[in-house]
Amino acid sequence: MNIHEYQAKQLLAKYGVAVPLEIPAKSLAEVRPAADKIAASGSAKVVVKSQIHAGGRGKGTFKSGFQGGVKVAGSVDEAVSFAEKMLGQILVTKQTGADGRKVQTLLISEGAKIKKEFYLAVLLDRANSRPLIMASTEGGMDIEEVAEKHPEKIFKEHIDPAVGIQPFQARKIAAALGLKGDLFNAGVKLIIGVYNTWWECDAAMVELNPLAVIELRDGKEIVVALDAKISLDDNALYRHKDIQEMRDLNEEAPLEIEASKFNLNYIKLDGNIACLVNGAGLAMATMDIIQHFGGMPANFLDVGGGASKEQVTAAFKIILSDPNVKGILVNIFGGIMDCNVIATGIVAAVKETHLNIPLVVRLEGNNVAAGKKTLAESGVAIITGDSMADAAQKVVKAVGK
């Protein structure tokens, strides 16, 4: 699960990470009082930041033509006028795709004079199953690009989960970032806080890009999480009721939300051949084989190990809600589950949804002969495939006609 920047910063602040003065606003009525507070704090500028689950906001464009999802205003009035052009509008960035995302929340923030920008992230290193802190002096940049072109500019520190982060490890990182004096000590505290946020919240990733040294009005410099991104481990959400409440359904595809209600794992893609498969690996492989034979998969859909008739019907309805779908490939390896139960479910779903596009079914496994008989005698138009390759070729051909 992903959360918004302002929510990420709320979590970080709980663990002692310094963040700028900022106030989220969900309506225009909330923008002016928020901007007033920021101005009253002594900040000469007021920053208005669109809150969506996608990067590249600053360089994004609203569908209205308004440029920039992050704007720096010189006055409260200007901040309000920016907010009017942003709130409720669709923002398109390099990460959102052409459809963009509707901005439903703005983060009203103090304008900081940025002296230095760093990158700091905590994630799992899968190679050794340990937490890894990654830091770089190249903040505000695309970190993948830095990793590729200047790997020497990325500092890595593994954490032993038995004892957690040790202060000396945070000191090594702060030193690698070139922090000195008070900023060094503040940086150490911040780095420990960022790690603890990752561990205590069961995060998959905590990323500050940038982590910044900013200059306050009185000339004093402080180190803060200027931008923050947190994604959580879905499997651990059961023990974080407060974080569950941060879920924003507006950021998720409606079909994927619908699928999750039936314990179906569905991800919409751009092709026109839908697939319905049991098992994640087989579902990925089915998408691959459709493309291998010249088709394009419309989705990933794993119905799980013990698909019921209700699940199969729900799966068909979800698949058919995608207007691009011109054909369906069902690929079931019924190891334990009875192929005949699946076949009965497919026939019922076809009748209930009045299916009028080509359907290719490949069944294999337990009680497969009875399953195939059920399909053949159902009176509904179903093309059967003998193997994955046969079925994939048949559906690609049927859709191509």
Place this chain on the structure above:
Amino acid sequence: MSILVKPNTKILVQGITGSFGAKHAQLSIDYGSQVVAGVTPGKGGQFFEHGGKKVPIFDTVADAVKQTGATASAIFVPPPFAADAILEGSDAGLEVVVAITEGIPVRDMIRVKRAMQGNTKTRLIGPNCPGLVTPGEGKDSHGGCRIGIAPGYIHKKGNIGVVSRSGTLTYEAVWQLTSRGVGQSTCVGIGGDPVNGTSHLDVIKMFNDDPETKGIIMIGEIGGSAEEEAAEWIKKNCKKPVAGFIAGATAPPGRRMGHAGAIVSGGKGTAAAKIAAFKDAGIGIAATPSEMADTLLKMM
């Protein structure tokens, strides 16, 4: 021979009284596997009865091991309690602990992995895996050792080792082999989570050392770099033909494809990189998942 387990391996089931654990304990008994004990805290002294067999239930794994001599376990307990169950199996000195449970928090597995570091006696397989099967000699491979949730009857005793992160894709490969009259030594599902007990490479090394295994099918998927590490080792050390398939070439980056570990992030873990590593290591690449068995058989 085979790897990890033999047909006579004594199995205990942690979570045998839950619906999922009970169902698969029954299927393992039907397959002829030696299910000798169940563990459900608070139900010690009761029995799990199926097919004329009475399997004793214990409160602790330590008791079950002491009383029955079980050396392997299958874990079916729900995710919040699974890490504890794994460490209990490890503490009891089991040789093989197979965690079937899907949905264990990553943080729990990081701790488990750290706690088991240096433990040379217990091997953890999974979590979020279908388990393992060493086929038997009876009809439809009856009499083998089935730990987990794989369909037993699709197997056939023979000389091909299969290792995969995915359940149904393993069954697909096994069935392709069996349908062509080719049997398997052992089939191992290592699971689809980002932190797991046993890697592709661990299993490949065991297959390489197992005299009964003559060829290997290795099935991978997007995410992480375990396939690349296995390929590098195979290139230098493996004496046996290996064929492989990588699932997820069409998966969009940044999206988790069902398995918690199946994600391309930061440009890492792509199918293209894994396929390139396979090619470089001389691993036969199945162009489609329909050709996994044929690709290996052509090499042998």
